[in-house]
Amino acid sequence: MQKRTLGRQGPSVSAIGLGCMSLGIADVYSSSIRDDDAAVALIHRALDLGVNFLDTAEIYGDSEVKVGKALAGRRRQDVVIATKFGVGKDVTDGRPDSMRRSLEQSLRRLGVDTIDLYYQHRMDPAVPIEETVGALADQVRAGEIRYIGLSEAAPATIRRAHAVHPITALQTEYSLWSRDPEDQILPTVRELGIGFVAYSPLGRGFLAGRWKRVEDLAPGDWRRNNPRFQGENFARNLAVAEQVRGLAREKGCTPAQLALAWVLAQGEDIVPIPGTSDPARLEENAAAAGVKLSAADLQRIEEAAPKGVVAGARYAPEGEKLLNR
Numbered sequence: 001m002q003k004r005t006l007g008r009q010g011p012s013v014s015a016i017g018l019g020c021m022s023l024g025i026a027d028v029y030s031s032s033i034r035d036d037d038a039a040v041a042l043i044h045r046a047l048d049l050g051v052n053f054l055d056t057a058e059i060y061g062d063s064e065v066k067v068g069k070a071l072a073g074r075r076r077q078d079v080v081i082a083t084k085f086g087v088g089k090d091v092t093d094g095r096p097d098s099m100r101r102s103l104e105q106s107l108r109r110l111g112v113d114t115i116d117l118y119y120q121h122r123m124d125p126a127v128p129i130e131e132t133v134g135a136l137a138d139q140v141r142a143g144e145i146r147y148i149g150l151s152e153a154a155p156a157t158i159r160r161a162h163a164v165h166p167i168t169a170l171q172t173e174y175s176l177w178s179r180d181p182e183d184q185i186l187p188t189v190r191e192l193g194i195g196f197v198a199y200s201p202l203g204r205g206f207l208a209g210r211w212k213r214v215e216d217l218a219p220g221d222w223r224r225n226n227p228r229f230q231g232e233n234f235a236r237n238l239a240v241a242e243q244v245r246g247l248a249r250e251k252g253c254t255p256a257q258l259a260l261a262w263v264l265a266q267g268e269d270i271v272p273i274p275g276t277s278d279p280a281r282l283e284e285n286a287a288a289a290g291v292k293l294s295a296a297d298l299q300r301i302e303e304a305a306p307k308g309v310v311a312g313a314r315y316a317p318e319g320e321k322l323l324n325r
Contacts, residue, residue, distance in 0.1 A: 001050025002289050004271050006195030010147050010168040011116060013080045015264060015289045017053030018046045018282070019199060019275030024056070024063025036066055038277075043070035045279055047079065049286040055171075055197070055273045057084035057121055058102055058109075068111035081110060082169075082197075084121035084151060086132075090318045094124030096135030103139060117169060119149035123325040129153075129161045137165035149197070154324045155188040167194050172324075174198035174270070176207055176259055176301070177228075177240065177310035185324075190269065201263045201272035202256055203310075204228075206237060208281075209245040209255035227312035236311040243304035253291050256281070260288035262301055 002015040023039045043054065043066070056063045064083060071079055085102035086093050099120075106115060118139070120132055139145045147168035150161060161167050170189045174181050178200065189196050202208050204223055211217065214224060214234050223229045228237055241255065248258040256274075263272045274285045293301070313320055 001052075001286065004195075004268060006117070006147070006197070006271065007166075007168045007189075007269070008193035009166060010195050011080050013053035013271055014051045015271065016051060016260065016286055017055055017082075017197070017271055017273035018043070018051050019273040020054055020056040020063045020067055021060045022275045022277045023066050024061030036069060039066040040070040042277065042279055042282060043067065046282055046286070047074065049283065051282075051286055052078060053080045053082070053271065053273065055082045055199075057087075057119075058106055059084070059087055059121065062109075064106055064109035068109055072111060076112065080116045081112065082117035082119065082149065083110065083115055084119040084149075086124060087121040087322065090322070092122045092124040092126075092322060094120060094127035094129070094132040096131060099132060099135055100139070103144060107144065114143060115145055117147045117149050118145045119151045119169070119171060120153075121151050122322045123150070123153050123157055125325060129157050130164050133161045133164040133167075140165070151199075152323045152325070155184045157325065158185075158188055158192070158194070162192050162194065167192070169195040169197050171197040171199055173200045173314060174263065174266075174272075175201045175203045176244065176262055176305045177203045177237065178314060179307045180324075182307065186267075190267075196267070196270045198263050198270055198272040201274050202259050203237075203241075206241055207244055207255060207259040209241050209248075212238070225316060227316065228310060228314070230312065233312035240305050240309055244301070247297075247300060247304060251291070251293075251297065253288070254284055256284055257288040257291050258293075258301070260285060261291035261293050262298070264289065265293050265298060 003012045004015050005012050056067050083106050136148045149169040151171040214229050217224050245255045248255040276282050
């Protein structure tokens with residue numbers, strides 16, 4: 001597994017990380033892992049494959065607990081743990097006292113003394129970012145955090161935060177069908193020397209080419225209510241996924257691998273963190289780091305899935321309000 005450095009001063013991480021949301025939220029993705037042993041085995045397999053960058057959050061059910069169990073007895077220095085605070089169901093909280101409580105709880109659940117990368121999960125418009133990042137900087141000096149990250153922050157917010165303390169990583173959705181960061185976010189973080197972590201790099205699984213109709217998703221799967229999975233949007237987006245599938249077939253890889261290779265090809269400062277609960281999909285995703293795309297490949301992908309091609313918003317209206325603030 002290749003390594004990439006997060007930002008100018010951040011840690012060295014595997015070029016492809018592991019998003020751990022599906023390890024702990026049984027009521028979001030229908031394929032979430034309910035069994036601790038299965039989750040531990042999945043993480044152990046990721047580490048064996050060289051995937052050392054694990055991304056979780058306090059809101060991801062018992063994901064932090066499962067990550068902690070998986071890392072018990074492992075060499076702590078071999079793993080980069082990222083987790084997040086400051087978001088509930090359609091609610092944000094960036095108050096320093098709340099952050100400190102969340103941090104202590106995450107440290108306990110993970111069973112570690114220090115969290116490598118601690119993100120503010122969503123921005124709180126009621127609390128100046130300077131206050132939140134100033135409090136996070138205190139925890140860096142106290143040794144409980146190594147690096148500070150932001151998730152779904154607007155360019156102006158990133159700049160204000162970075163002026164208080166270096167921000168190591170900015171996390172947001174980025175994939176062939178979510179390319180908004182290319183307009184302002186990526187130029188901003190590159191100017192400031194901040195790493196970019198891409199969540200949902202497979203379009204919430206859509207780009208992996210595994211669904212033909214929305215009914216293929218389990219009844220309780222939250223994606224059924226996502227605008228990109230509904231009605232005419234689903235049909236339009238399925239056509240894009242089929243284009244990706246055809247290019248992957250020609251390349252001799254899977255659609256998921258092609259989509260991940262495309263993200264990796266957008267810059268050495270970008271680290272995608274696909275999530276999965278399936279060991280076979282984990283191995284498939286990790287192998288995407290070995291898929292090399294030529295200039296001609298990238299041009300054909302651009303023609304098949306140009307910027308703005310996706311139909312529908314990233315989230316339902318309430319979720320959209322929490323983005324890019």
